[in-house]
Amino acid sequence: MKSDIELLTQRGVLSIASSSWPVYAPDLDRALAEVSSIKRLSKLEKQAFYRLKNRVSKLRYSQTDLRTDKVLKGTVLSENEAFSDFSQRELYSKGSVIGVETRQLYKSVAFQISLSRTESETRLDNSYIATNIGNAAISVGSQNRWWGPANDTSLLWSTQSRPIFGVHIQTVNSTRHAFDFLEEFGPINVQAFAGKLESSSVIDGDDLNVNLYAARIEIQPFNRLQMAFGGMSFDEQNLPNIEPLQQNRVGIDFRYGLPFDEPVAVYAQAVKALSGVASGDWSLLVGIDALPYVSAENGRFHWFLEVVDTTSDRYTANAEQEAGTVLAINQHQQSFASNIGLGGRSLTLGGIWSANAGWTLKSAIKYAKWSDIESTFARFNPLFAGEDLSGDIDFLGATFSGEFYWDKNLKIEPRVFYQNFNRELGEMSHNSGIKLSLSYLY
Numbered sequence: 001m002k003s004d005i006e007l008l009t010q011r012g013v014l015s016i017a018s019s020s021w022p023v024y025a026p027d028l029d030r031a032l033a034e035v036s037s038i039k040r041l042s043k044l045e046k047q048a049f050y051r052l053k054n055r056v057s058k059l060r061y062s063q064t065d066l067r068t069d070k071v072l073k074g075t076v077l078s079e080n081e082a083f084s085d086f087s088q089r090e091l092y093s094k095g096s097v098i099g100v101e102t103r104q105l106y107k108s109v110a111f112q113i114s115l116s117r118t119e120s121e122t123r124l125d126n127s128y129i130a131t132n133i134g135n136a137a138i139s140v141g142s143q144n145r146w147w148g149p150a151n152d153t154s155l156l157w158s159t160q161s162r163p164i165f166g167v168h169i170q171t172v173n174s175t176r177h178a179f180d181f182l183e184e185f186g187p188i189n190v191q192a193f194a195g196k197l198e199s200s201s202v203i204d205g206d207d208l209n210v211n212l213y214a215a216r217i218e219i220q221p222f223n224r225l226q227m228a229f230g231g232m233s234f235d236e237q238n239l240p241n242i243e244p245l246q247q248n249r250v251g252i253d254f255r256y257g258l259p260f261d262e263p264v265a266v267y268a269q270a271v272k273a274l275s276g277v278a279s280g281d282w283s284l285l286v287g288i289d290a291l292p293y294v295s296a297e298n299g300r301f302h303w304f305l306e307v308v309d310t311t312s313d314r315y316t317a318n319a320e321q322e323a324g325t326v327l328a329i330n331q332h333q334q335s336f337a338s339n340i341g342l343g344g345r346s347l348t349l350g351g352i353w354s355a356n357a358g359w360t361l362k363s364a365i366k367y368a369k370w371s372d373i374e375s376t377f378a379r380f381n382p383l384f385a386g387e388d389l390s391g392d393i394d395f396l397g398a399t400f401s402g403e404f405y406w407d408k409n410l411k412i413e414p415r416v417f418y419q420n421f422n423r424e425l426g427e428m429s430h431n432s433g434i435k436l437s438l439s440y441l442y
Contacts, residue, residue: 001023001051001052001055002018002021002023002086003048003291003300003302003352003354004048004049004051004052005018005023005028005052006018006255006265007044007045007048007263007291008045008048008049008052009220009226009255009257010224010226010255010256010257010263010265011045011224011257011263012223012224012257013035013041013045013049014031014032014035015031015034015175015186015187015220015223016028016030016031016174016187016189016220017174017186017187017188017189017218017219017220017226017228018218018226019147019148019149019218019226019228019253019255020145020146020147020148020189020191020216020218020228021086021144021145021146022143022144022145024137024170024171024172024189025056026172026173027171027172027173027174027187027189028052028056029056030173030175031187032049032052032053032056035049044263044291044300047300047356048300070100070101070102070441070442071100071101071102071439071440071441071442072099072100072439072440072442073098073099073100073101073116073437073438073439073440074096074097074098074099074437074438075096075097075098075099075435075436075437075438076096076097076435076436076437077096077097077433077434077435078433078434078435079417079431079432079433080433081417081419081433081435082383082395082397082419083153083160083339083340083366083397084158084159084160084339085151085152085153085159085339085350085364086146086150086151086152086158086159096118096119097116097117097118097119098116098117099114099115099116099117099123100114100115100116101113101114101115101126108131108132109129109130109131110129110130110131111128111129111130112126112127112128112129112141113127114126114127115127123162124142125142125162125163126141126142126143126144126163127141127142128140128141128142128143129141132172134172135171135172135173135176136169136170136171136172137169137170137171137172138167138168138169139167139168139170140166140167140168141165142162142163142164142165142166143163143168144159144163145157145159145163145164145168145193146158146159147216147228147230147251148228148251148253148269148285149226149228149253149254149255149267149268149269149287150267150269150285150287150304150306151287151289151304151306151350152287152304152306152308152339152348152350152364152366153285153306153308153338153339153340153346153348154269154285154337154338155251155269155270155271155283155284155285155308155310155337155338156214156216156230156232156249156251156269156271156337157214157336157337158335158336158337158338158339160334160335160336160337160338160339161330161331161332161334161335161336162331162332162334164193164195164196164197164212164331164336165195165196165198166193166194166195166196166212167193167194167195168191168192168193169191169192169193170189170190170191170192171188171189171190171191174187174188174189174218175187184221185219185220185221186219186220186221186222187218187219187220188217188218188219189216189217189218189219190215190216190217190218191214191215191216191217191218192214192215192216193212193213193214193215194211194212194213194214195211195212196210196211196212197210197211197212197234197330197331197336198331198332199330199331199332199333210234210235211234211235212232212233212234212235213232213233213235214230214231214232214233215230215231216228216229216230216231217229217230224256224257224258224259225254225255225256225257226254226255226256227252227253227254228252228253228254229250229251229252230250230251230252231248231249231250231251232248232249232250233247233248233249234247234248234249247273248273248274249271249272249273249274250271250272250274251269251270251271251272252269252270253267253268253269253270253285254267254268255267262290262291262292263290263291264288264289264290265288265289265290266286266287266288267286267287267288267289268284268285268286268287269284269285270282270283270284270285271283271337272312281312282312283308283309283310283311283312283338283342284307284308284309285306285307285308285309285338286306286307287304287305287306287307288304288305289302289303289304289305290302290303290304298355298356299353299354299355299356299357300353300354301351301352301353301354302351302352302353302354303349303350303351303352304348304349304350304351305347305348305349305350306346306347306348306350307345307346307347308338308340308344308345308346308347308348309345310338310340310341310342310343310344310345311343311344311345311371311372340368340370341383343370343372344368344369344370345368345369345370346366346367346368346369347366347367347368348364348365348366348367349364349365350362350363350364350365351363351364358405359402359403359404359405360402360403361400361401361402362399362400362401362402363398363399363400363401364398364399365397365398366395366396366397366398367394367395367396368394368395369392369393369394369395370384370392370393371392391423392422393421393422393423394421394422395419395420395421395422396419396420397417397418397419397420398417398418399415399416399417399418400415400416400417401413401414401415401416401435402414402415408441409440409441409442410438410439410440410441411437411438411439411440411441412436412437412438413435413436413437413438413439414434414435414436415434415435415436415437416432416433416434416435417432417433417434417435418431418432419431419432
């Protein structure tokens with residue numbers, strides 16, 4: 001669904017700001033209804049258009065009859081996996097997980113209850129209740145969110161960690177502007193979030209009581225161009241022996257569809273710490289992706305290449321000595337921003353084949369490197385907690401996964417991965433593993 005929206009947006013077909021996730025369904029419905037000439041679309045664009053149209057139609061139907069969707073899901077993971085991406089959207093330790101999820105929509109009220117049990121705890125991740133007030137959608141709960149134009153990770157908010165509980169406000173109709181001059185910026189999607197991070201320190205999860213405040217504005221000033229501006233403030237309390245500290249981070253990103261016959265887009269994201277215990281230059285993400293027309297007959301192939309550099313951030317020595325530094329971008333001892341954490345560089349090449357028959361294959365290769373660890377936040381990366389940090393750390397890994405359906409009710413998601421660090425890092429130094437998820441919709 002995300003790649004379909006991005007395709008139609010970068011081709012100038014849809015008028016919607018869509019560089020974050022989830023996309024609000026009524027705004028997508030409005031953008032699809034505004035497409036004036038479907039006959040002029042290419043075959044690939046028509047396929048994407050009708051897939052989205054069918055998805056939104058199902059949502060609209062369920063809003064009128066209180067139809068309940070229920071999903072029973074079981075997952076088995078043989079080894080710990082180091083990194084998550086957008087398509088995975090969940091990261092568990094090795095073992096088994098079983099869960100049940102129900103979602104219900106009626107008029108302007110929606111709620112979802114997602115209950116899962118791992119081998120050590122019970123979770124309510126991705127449970128929420130939401131409603132509309134005027135042109136604002138307000139939700140309370142914990143949902144996976146993604147702020148950025150990339151496919152593998154985001155420098156502001158990704159799915160590397162478990163979702164964060166809080167209150168989220170978002171624009172319902174991104175073309176309904178309070179002032180006429182704002183129409184020059186095209187669709188405007190405004191989001192705000194207030195919540196609390198849990199177990200944010202890899203040294204002692206009880207050390208920090210971290211409040212998170214975040215905001216993001218997305219615009220589409222031209223048909224093929226999307227831009228976004230966002231910021232986060234981490235208000236940290238209860239640090240031992242020192243006054244409460246605050247860290248602020250700002251980010252900007254864009255996605256531009258190149259005027260070629262085949263759908264090709266370039267995108268970038270930059271994030272900087274403005275104050276607090278982190279200082280330095282901008283952390284950067286640059287990428288390119290494409291959906292070749294040649295794949296339109298039997299499906300579509302979406303490939304991407306991304307480069308990430310988060311080595312610019314440095315920590316303040318006195319704060320580090322007193323409190324083991326502030327690790328405000330961690331949630332449940334995982335980075336909820338870049339999946340490689342701060343202090344590293346990575347290169348990721350990935351591809352997704354989506355068949356018209358409904359099944360999907362995904363693959364990616366990632367190389368990452370962390371250097372000068374003693375003077376960067378890499379020393380507090382959750383992957384390296386309690387490890388010898390002398391010298392460089394290199395990583396090379398690959399994943400291959402799929403989504404298959406059986407009788408429309410059973411979803412099968414196998415995943416095979418290989419990951420190799422150049423030194424011993426606990427259980428993830430050098431291993432391969434498998435993950436199998438079965439979901440039944442009833």
